Every structure is written in structure tokens, then in C-alpha cells.
Amino acid sequence: MTNNLQTVKIGFIPLVDCALLAITKEKGFGAEHGIDLDLHKEVSWANIRDKVYLGYLDGAQMLAGMPLAANLSLMPNSSDIIAPFVLGRNGNAITVSHALYEEMVAEGGELLDELDLVKTGAALKAVIEKRKQTGKSRLRFAMVFPFSCHNYHLRYWMAACGIDPDVDVHLEVIPPAFMDENLEQGYIDGFCVGEPWNSLAVAQDLGVIIASTAQIWSQSPEKLLGMRKDWVERNSALFTGLMKALAQAANWAAETSHQEEIAEILSEHQYLDVPAEIILKALSGNLCLKKGNAPVFIKDFMALAGQGANCPHPQEGVWILQQMERWKQIKPPFDAQLALESAFSRTLYGEVLGLEEGEEQGLRLFDFA
Amino acid sequence: METDLKILLIDENEARAAILFEGLRASGLDCVEWLKDTKNLSERIFALDPDVILVDLENPNRDVLEQMFQVSREVKRPIAMFVDQSDSQSIHQAIEAGVSAYIVDGLKSERVKSIVDMTVSRFNAFAKLHRELAEAKTALQDRKIIDKAKGILMQQRDIGEAEAYALLRKAAMNKGQKISEIASSIVTASELLG
Numbered sequence: 242m243t244n245n246l247q248t249v250k251i252g253f254i255p256l257v258d259c260a261l262l263a264i265t266k267e268k269g270f271g272a273e274h275g276i277d278l279d280l281h282k283e284v285s286w287a288n289i290r291d292k293v294y295l296g297y298l299d300g301a302q303m304l305a306g307m308p309l310a311a312n313l314s315l316m317p318n319s320s321d322i323i324a325p326f327v328l329g330r331n332g333n334a335i336t337v338s339h340a341l342y343e344e345m346v347a348e349g350g351e352l353l354d355e356l357d358l359v360k361t362g363a364a365l366k367a368v369i370e371k372r373k374q375t376g377k378s379r380l381r382f383a384m385v386f387p388f389s390c391h392n393y394h395l396r397y398w399m400a401a402c403g404i405d406p407d408v409d410v411h412l413e414v415i416p417p418a419f420m421d422e423n424l425e426q427g428y429i430d431g432f433c434v435g436e437p438w439n440s441l442a443v444a445q446d447l448g449v450i451i452a453s454t455a456q457i458w459s460q461s462p463e464k465l466l467g468m469r470k471d472w473v474e475r476n477s478a479l480f481t482g483l484m485k486a487l488a489q490a491a492n493w494a495a496e497t498s499h500q501e502e503i504a505e506i507l508s509e510h511q512y513l514d515v516p517a518e519i520i521l522k523a524l525s526g527n528l529c530l531k532k533g534n535a536p537v538f539i540k541d542f543m544a545l546a547g548q549g550a551n552c553p554h555p556q557e558g559v560w561i562l563q564q565m566e567r568w569k570q571i572k573p574p575f576d577a578q579l580a581l582e583s584a585f586s587r588t589l590y591g592e593v594l595g596l597e598e599g600e601e602q603g604l605r606l607f608d609f610a
Numbered sequence: 611m612e613t614d615l616k617i618l619l620i621d622e623n624e625a626r627a628a629i630l631f632e633g634l635r636a637s638g639l640d641c642v643e644w645l646k647d648t649k650n651l652s653e654r655i656f657a658l659d660p661d662v663i664l665v666d667l668e669n670p671n672r673d674v675l676e677q678m679f680q681v682s683r684e685v686k687r688p689i690a691m692f693v694d695q696s697d698s699q700s701i702h703q704a705i706e707a708g709v710s711a712y713i714v715d716g717l718k719s720e721r722v723k724s725i726v727d728m729t730v731s732r733f734n735a736f737a738k739l740h741r742e743l744a745e746a747k748t749a750l751q752d753r754k755i756i757d758k759a760k761g762i763l764m765q766q767r768d769i770g771e772a773e774a775y776a777l778l779r780k781a782a783m784n785k786g787q788k789i790s791e792i793a794s795s796i797v798t799a800s801e802l803l804g
Contacts, residue, residue, distance in 0.1 A: 284668050284669070284670040284672075285669075285670045285671075285672045285673045286673050286676070287672040287673055287675070287676050287690060287710075288667065288668075288672065291690065291710070292705075295701060295705065297705060316676070316680070317689040317690045317691060318690055318691070385673065386673055386676065386677070387676060387677050387680040413652065413674070413677065414673050414674045414676065414677035414678075415674065416670035416671060416673050416674070418670060419670070428649070428650075570680070
């Protein structure tokens, strides 16, 4: 079976948006292009970074901010990363404890009918103000990594609603698998995390989903395929094969009729080890926001493929760089151009897969103006 | 010679932590703290202010440490590293053993190296012990199942123990299976057929 196939070692974190990697392997798209895709399940983003840096992995599923952070040496163990393929857009949500949800409803009325970010943000701000007056401790929110869109989206939304994420709340990192437990024990009041963790929290009746990050920016890149630059330079044929295999997997995944099979694949123990029906929620965009409520359809909740979703755009990287600067992860001057050419490598995507001529997406962020 | 190096060990595995703890103590490092769980990790680390943090490589809470050292301006900021980044053999050994370390910048690399080397060797010793225990358990179970199968054969065919064992061995050789596997199928079959 694996005769004459060349191994490519790719790390991933068990989240719904590792789907294209799993599909590439399980549906044989990798093998069609001479690749034995050797997928390594990792427990932390730090591990992903370190193992890529040390050469234990050729590349990995990475948070959209990671290739930039690596190319600008914002983290220890940074290596030059080429990120030419978007593995997923959005798919994260913000979940709060029942207690906080009740407080928010008391301030802002029913929130789940419209799922309006402005209204929800105003309710959260009112709760924070009230807590200040009554001398209660700051609310605690968790996200998954400093250089994650979870961090940037949560901060962007809060700041836009008049909440200073560095002053008005306590923001910290908790690994996805521990979010539920921390919410249940009252250690945190809310979190921003990828699927299936929000839906799992709802299924266990631990919290309520109050927003999806797709509402903040409908096209936000969430995960990129990040490859070691020196590996790409040494293995151009293999790299081309990998890109083509991923593009095939993306085409296959774009068919709505394949959603159930994707959920089945991801439910296997070597991937998410979570019931397929929970995984299907994110794939279909039909999420249950609160236990007992009927599922609601959230537009653009998550995009794995289709409509140019896999093609990175430097402008998307610019937004992330702006957030890094805004929240003091980086100080000017920095070589944005150099970082962007590698970290949102549209050129490389185009060379291998061709660019779709179309209207420039631009940044369509929810707007308070 | 600074002996007041503060070391923090984060490990969910109590037995392994104890083995390492004792090793670090024995080499004159008295300032060792151990955290089993990572509740309130940031507060606890601020309070301790360690020079070296040793973490099981497969502990997801490494991402929590990343955040702390990324944004915190108020403490010395340890950085994730694998001893001496140019020493690929050490790095390989650390990764294989599942050891990662966060080290305060400016700490003499030979001091760190000896601590990490000690951690790697103790982690490996623990893994070996763990393996041996598991193997001993399996061997004991195999032993039991073979005895059971021999008993069944002796009863069914009215033969002696040596002969029963020879039968098992022959079947194993013919099928390219382990004796314990053959024994296991005999026991299962006999349970099914009563």
C-alpha cells in the first residue's frame, strides 16, 4: 500500500478544523499524489511549534497567528514557516457559564434569538459595570493560545463594546480539553474555543453559546497549514503534491452530502474521539446554543472549503499583525512584508493551485460605526 | 556556586515526580517544588518565581505557560527551550523522554544541562519501570491462561501436562501465533461450548 510513497510528517490538534488533513489521509488523496501523510496528534500548540522547530514534524495545522509569530520570532523556538493553505475559516464560538448568562439576560433581555454581537456585548458590559459597583471580582475568560484568533476576536469584540480586555476582565489561556471542567467548577466565566468544545459544553449543560466568531469577521482565517521553510525548499515536488492532495480533499469536503462522513472520520479515536453528531453541528452550522433549545443555523459558522476559502490573503495577515500590535505582542518596527510573504503565502498557493479570479474579499468586520 | 536555584516540576504523575524530586535533592538542589495539577497555575508560579520549570512534554498546560511568559512583564520570563539548542543529541533525548523545560534567560547552560539530563534519565528510568511492570502483569496473565488451557486439554484428551503444553506449542508454531494466544482461544472456545 505504502510502496513508493514518501512520508510527510504533519502535526495536528484534535479539533473539527483538522478535517482536511484527516480527509487527505483517510480518503487516499495523499496517496494519489505519492504521499504517505503521517499525522501526529499533539496535545498543545507549544508542542506543535517545538516539534516543527526541531524537525520532528515537517509542518502542522497552525493557528492563523502562529506562522506570523514564528517568522517574526515572537515566540521561543521559532523557525521560518511557509503557510500557503488555509485549513479552515472561523468555527470558534464564545460560551459562558449559566450564571453569567443569567446576569447578561437580566441586563440585556433575551440574547439568543437574534445572536446580535452588539446587543450581547452591551449586556456583557452592563454586567461588568454592575459587578464593579458591587465590588465583585473581575470576570474570567479563557482562550487557547496568545497568537490565536480566539484571543484576537475575543479582544476585538470586547473592545468594540467598550470593554478593556486587559483591565475589565481577566483573560487567560486554558487548553481546549480543560475548558468545560474549568467552567463547571466556576474557575472561569466564559471561553472562546473551537469546536467541538462549545457544543460539548452545551451538550453537558455546562454553559450557553452566546456568539460565534464568524459574526465578528465572516471570513476570518482560523487554521493554516504551516510548513518549515527549509523543508519546502528541499522538497518542492513533495510540497506540490501535498498542496494538490489538500485541494482535492477540500473539493471533496465542500460537498454538503459528505458532511456526515467527515463527522464519522473525525469521531474516530485517532482524531477527535467525540460522537459524530456533536462534530456535525460545526460542519453543518446548525448549533444548539443552550441545552434543550432547538438548533439554530449560523451563517458562515465554519468554512473548510469552497469559495476560495483555502487561499490565504496577505490582507488577512495584516489584520492579525494589527491585533498583535494593538495588544502589545509586538512593537514596531517589524518586517511585516517578509512575514506576510511566508505566513499568508498567496503567491505560493497561486503557483501550485492557481488563483481564482474574483472580487477581492477585503475585511468585512462587524462594525460599530 | 549558586545553590539557591529554584526548580518547579509540573507533573501529573505522582510516582514519576517523586523519583525526579529525590534525584534533584540528591544532587544538592533543595529548592524544588512540585505541582501535580495546574489549577491557578499563574498565581502559583508568580508566588514561586522559579528559575527552571520542568514539564512533561505531553502536558497540554504548556500552552498556559506560553501565555504567562508571553505577556507577563512583572516576573523574570522563562522561555521554552531544550537545554542547549545546538546540542541535537540532548534535544533528541529530552524529546524521546518527554521532557520540556522553561528556563530563565541568562542561567548558565551547564547548570541547566545537568538538571535536564537528570530529568531525562529519571523520566526514562520511570518509563522502564512502568514497562517492566506492565510486562510482568502480562506475563502473569499469560501464565494463568496457559495453565487454564493446559487443564482443559488434559481433561478433554486425557493427557499429561507436558503433552498438553507440547500440543499448545505445536499449534502456536503451525499458526505463527504466541502460545498465550492459542491458549486464549482454547479457553474462549471451552467457555462458549461449555
